[in-house]
Amino acid sequence: MKARQARRRISQALTTAAAVVIGGSSSVFACPVCFGAAETGMIDGAKLGILALLAVTLAVQGAFVAFFLYLRKRAKRIADIDLDTEWSELQGGASRT
Numbered sequence: 001m002k003a004r005q006a007r008r009r010i011s012q013a014l015t016t017a018a019a020v021v022i023g024g025s026s027s028v029f030a031c032p033v034c035f036g037a038a039e040t041g042m043i044d045g046a047k048l049g050i051l052a053l054l055a056v057t058l059a060v061q062g063a064f065v066a067f068f069l070y071l072r073k074r075a076k077r078i079a080d081i082d083l084d085t086e087w088s089e090l091q092g093g094a095s096r097t
Helices: 002-023 041-096
Strands: none
Touching: none
16 A cells, blocks of 8 residues: 555656656746856846855854964963973972972
């Protein structure tokens, strides 16, 4: 019973796909760029959208780089403070003996 329903759904899907391919004209499937339209508002909007997405991507990547550089600088500063503290403790201990 389930196999029969599965076959029926597959045949319906194939029939629908065939009807769309046969019945649809090529101009329906083509975007303005593929169909040969010159500079239109859609193309300008697509270009602006791509530039906006690139700007956001670069901003996020730049923020990650800046954050990790900040972490590196902070770790270096803390390590220097720890080294200075340890060195001053060693120097103070040597003068007492």
